[in-house]
Amino acid sequence: MYKLEIKNVSYLYSKNTPFEKLALSDVSVGFEAGKITGLIGHTGSGKSTLVNLLNGLYRPTEGTVLLDGRDIWEKPKEIAKIRAEVGLVMQYPEYQLFDETVRADIGFAPRNLGLCAEEIERRVAEAIAFTGIGEELLDKSPFELSGGQKRRVAIAGVMAMGAGVLVLDEPAAGLDPRGRREILDGIRAYAKKNGLTVILVSHSMEDMALYCDNCIVMNRGRVYMSGTVDEVFSDAEALMDIGLNVPMVARIAAALRKKGFPLTGTLYTVEGVRDAILRLRKEGGV
Amino acid sequence: MISDITLGQFFPGFSLLHKLDPRTKLLGAILFIVAIFMAKTPLAFALLTLFTLVLILVSRISVSVILRGIRPVIYILIFTSLLNIFMTKGAGEPLVAFWIVKIYKEGIIRAIFMTLRVILLIVGSSMLLTYTTSPISLTDGLESLLSPLARIGVPVHIFSMMMTIALRFIPTLVEETDKIMNAQKSRGADFASGSLVRRAKALIPILVPLFVSAFKRAEELAVAMECRCYRVDKKRTKLAKLTFRARDFLTLFVFALFLTGVILVSRMPASLLGGSFVARLLCYRI
Numbered sequence: 001m002y003k004l005e006i007k008n009v010s011y012l013y014s015k016n017t018p019f020e021k022l023a024l025s026d027v028s029v030g031f032e033a034g035k036i037t038g039l040i041g042h043t044g045s046g047k048s049t050l051v052n053l054l055n056g057l058y059r060p061t062e063g064t065v066l067l068d069g070r071d072i073w074e075k076p077k078e079i080a081k082i083r084a085e086v087g088l089v090m091q092y093p094e095y096q097l098f099d100e101t102v103r104a105d106i107g108f109a110p111r112n113l114g115l116c117a118e119e120i121e122r123r124v125a126e127a128i129a130f131t132g133i134g135e136e137l138l139d140k141s142p143f144e145l146s147g148g149q150k151r152r153v154a155i156a157g158v159m160a161m162g163a164g165v166l167v168l169d170e171p172a173a174g175l176d177p178r179g180r181r182e183i184l185d186g187i188r189a190y191a192k193k194n195g196l197t198v199i200l201v202s203h204s205m206e207d208m209a210l211y212c213d214n215c216i217v218m219n220r221g222r223v224y225m226s227g228t229v230d231e232v233f234s235d236a237e238a239l240m241d242i243g244l245n246v247p248m249v250a251r252i253a254a255a256l257r258k259k260g261f262p263l264t265g266t267l268y269t270v271e272g273v274r275d276a277i278l279r280l281r282k283e284g285g286v
Numbered sequence: 287m288i289s290d291i292t293l294g295q296f297f298p299g300f301s302l303l304h305k306l307d308p309r310t311k312l313l314g315a316i317l318f319i320v321a322i323f324m325a326k327t328p329l330a331f332a333l334l335t336l337f338t339l340v341l342i343l344v345s346r347i348s349v350s351v352i353l354r355g356i357r358p359v360i361y362i363l364i365f366t367s368l369l370n371i372f373m374t375k376g377a378g379e380p381l382v383a384f385w386i387v388k389i390y391k392e393g394i395i396r397a398i399f400m401t402l403r404v405i406l407l408i409v410g411s412s413m414l415l416t417y418t419t420s421p422i423s424l425t426d427g428l429e430s431l432l433s434p435l436a437r438i439g440v441p442v443h444i445f446s447m448m449m450t451i452a453l454r455f456i457p458t459l460v461e462e463t464d465k466i467m468n469a470q471k472s473r474g475a476d477f478a479s480g481s482l483v484r485r486a487k488a489l490i491p492i493l494v495p496l497f498v499s500a501f502k503r504a505e506e507l508a509v510a511m512e513c514r515c516y517r518v519d520k521k522r523t524k525l526a527k528l529t530f531r532a533r534d535f536l537t538l539f540v541f542a543l544f545l546t547g548v549i550l551v552s553r554m555p556a557s558l559l560g561g562s563f564v565a566r567l568l569c570y571r572i
Contacts, residue, residue, distance in 0.1 A: 016350060057468045080476060088472040095462075096469035098494035108491065112474030143498065157473060 002030035002066075003197040004054060004086070004165055009063030011049050023049040024221045026063070031165075031214075036191060036198040038208040038229070040244065041218030047201050048091065050218070051169045054199065055086035067165070084113060087163035091170050093154035097142040102133070102153050105142050109161035120160075127156035130190040132182055148179045155183065159190060166191065167199045172207065184211050205246050209233060209268050217244070233268035249273050296420050302533070303345040303418040308427025310534040315414045317541040322407055324545070326552040329568040331402055333548055338406055341413040355412055356405060363401050370397040399572050421453035423526075430528055444518055451507070459500065466495050 011024040024046045031037045041047050052058045053065055056072050056079040064071045072082045090096070099105035106127055110120045128138070131152040137145065142153055155171055168187065172180040184200075188211055191198045202208060208215055208229060215232040217225040219242045225232050232239070236246045236254035246254070246268065253267040253276070261280060266272030298304075303311070318337075325331050342352065376390025383389075415424060429446035436442045467477070470491045477488050559565035 052468065055472060057471065080471075080474065083472055084474055090465065090469045090472065093469060095466060095495050095499060096473070096491075098491045108470075108475075109473040112476070161473060 001033055003033035003068065004199070005030040005066040005069075006050070006053070007064050007066065009050075009053060009060045009065065011046075011053065011058060012061045013049075015061065022221060024053075027221070027223055028063075029216050029223055029226060031197055031199055033197050034195055035213040036188065036200055036211055037214040037216060038212035039199060039201045039216050039218065040203055040205065040208055041224070042203070042243065045218040046221040047218050048169055051088065051167055051199070051201055054165075054167050055088045056082045057088070084161060085163050086165040086167060087158045087161045089155050089158045089166070089168040089171055091173065093158070093171075094147065094150035096154055096157070097150060100141060101139050102142050102145070103138040105153060106157045106160050109157060113161065123160040123162060124156075126190075127159040130159065130186045130193075131156040132186055148175055151175065151179075152183065155187070163196075165197045165199070167201075169201045170203075171200070172202070172204075180207070187211075203244075205233075205239075205244065205250075205268075209247060217242075229268075230266055234266075236267065295416065297347055297351065297417050298420075299346060299418065301344055301346045301418065303341070303413065305533070306418075306537055307528055307530055307534045308419050308423045309431055309528060310530070310537050311414045311419055312424075312427050312431060313538060314541045315411050317538075317545045318410050318414065319407065321545045321548040322403055322410070324549050324552060325403075326571055327554075327569050328572075329554070330548050330552045331399060332568075333544075333551060334406055334410075335402070337544055338410050338413070341410060345413050345418050347413070347417050351417075352409055352412075355417075356408060359404065359408065363404060367397040367401055370400055395572060422450060425450045425453065426524070426526075426528060443522075447518075455500075455503070458503070459496070462499060463492065463496055466492050 007028050009024055009027045010022065013019070013021045013023055027046070027050065039047050039050065049058065053060055056065070059073060059076075065073070067082060067085060072079065097105050099108060103124055106124045107120045110123050115123075124138075128135070133149065133152050133156060137149065137153075142150060145153065151171070155168070158166070166187070171187065172183050175183065184207060187198065187200075190196070200207070200212060212229050215225075215227065215229045216223060217232060217239065224242060225235070225238060233246070233250060236250040237258075239246050240251070240254070249270050250268040250273075253263055253273045256277075257263055261277075263273070263276040263280060265276045265279070267276060306314075322334060325334055342349070371389055371393045372387065374390055374393030374396055375388075376392035378391065380388040380390050381394070419427075425446045428449070429442055432440070432442045432446075471477075475488060475491055477485065477492075479485075480488070554569055556566040556569040559568065
């Protein structure tokens with residue numbers, strides 16, 4: 001059962017003007033409930049457009065977006081309700097900070113939902129715990145924080161909405177490796193605890209391999225590949241064909257297969273490739 | 287999306303209007319605007335409308351784009367038309383007299399031609415300037431036309447640089463506003479409902495981040511310009527020099543001819559056309 005599903009969706013920017021541009025053409029994908037699905041592809045492959053369609057910021061030119069099997073555009077006037085169910089963290093979300101204190105900014109979404117003060121306080125506390133924001137920062141102005149801290153506050157601000165689906169567009173872009181891991185670890189822990197369905201946009205194949213269960217590869221406004229991370233990453237040749245940077249070890253595995261070694265299994269982590277080579281030796285293939 | 291606003295947007299192309307020197311188009315626009323305000327009779331307005339249609343044909347810009355450019359001013363037009371209809375006092379008997387409302391023939395005529403005048407003004411000047419001239423060449427043209435003022439101490443170059451930068455950043459800021467609005471909408475912000483005070487308050491989450499980023503951009507731009515040794519008080523040379531060609535002189539000649547035509551037609555007595563009813567109608571002084 002898909003939590004969120006896109007059926008035959010096309011999206012045109014600037015319809016009926018000389019600047020008309022087809023960003024997505026006839027895309028159909030599903031996002032499994034309770035899983036983390038990665039969305040990869042080059043700049044301009046349609047990832048961000050797809051993301052904006054998921055919580056109803058854009059309305060598909062053609063096709064439908066289904067949440068729990070229901071068309072989210074069934075009642076266009078109630079699209080705000082969909083946005084409370086599908087939390088979206090935009091690219092470089094630190095631009096959205098505006099309030100006087102970190103606490104108030106994170107509490108913006110639950111305040112808009114009309115929740116009581118205690119519930120808001122509880123959600124803020126939970127969100128900062130998973131994004132690694134210290135209590136001492138809560139009463140500071142968000143504009144005094146460092147870039148990485150701002151990013152965490154912005155992500156916490158969407159988490160606090162308590163949506164069942166969390167969509168994150170490059171949540172770790174431009175951060176150092178440690179900050180990257182901390183943020184992604186926090187998101188995963190938060191999702192596991194609350195049973196969320198997560199959609200993670202990235203163009204880091206390493207992040208995909210580490211954090212995602214499923215993976216969708218976009219290319220030129222279409223779905224190029226989709227499946228479990230194992231399935232998608234096992235076909236390193238196909239990924240390299242569209243110029244994606246596969247993990248180093250996956251490239252080695254792909255080269256070995258090309259040379260005639262029938263490696264099988266998880267071919268994108270060092271351990272996986274090691275086991276595959278050992279298995280092959282045991283079978284006496286080498 | 288607010289980026290769909292077309293008023294003041296450049297549409298690249300290769301028509302005659304696109305190729306003309308920006309100074310020609312600026313001077314032409316001035317002549318055209320003067321002609322609009324000199325037009326006093328229906329015949330003169332017919333001439334103006336015809337000329338505007340020719341401009342549209344020459345520019346090869348689609349009619350739907352032009353109509354969309356008029357859309358933002360429609361409410362102002364309706365409002366002023368109503369004012370004209372209800373507030374104008376005519377000489378003869380009122381056409382409609384009901385309670386305190388009195389509508390005169392003069393009011394209706396004035397409303398019609400005022401509307402026509404504003405539409406021609408917008409379409410004509412956007413055909414000549416904004417739709418067919420890139421903002422950069424427009425300010426280049428302005429600077430060149432105003433350069434004699436530099437001799438009496440007017441800082442023409444500073445003004446034109448300020449304008450170039452302002453024009454350059456309009457699309458950027460529109461895009462940014464769009465992005466911030468989407469981010470806040472994703473956090474449950476509601477801009478479209480509630481009382482006026484509530485709606486004004488709802489703008490804070492957009493305006494604060496917008497100002498923050500605008501100031502940041504301004505500072506970055508200033509640093510980048512200084513890094514490339516930009517100095518306000520030093521004379522700069524141009525990569526693309528403006529040159530008047532035969533077609534520019536010809537265009538200006540046509541515009542001057544047109545202005546003269548409109549003025550003459552506006553002053554023409556009906557007797558010159560034979561003095562029939564149609565002739566009197568065409569030469570009716572508004």
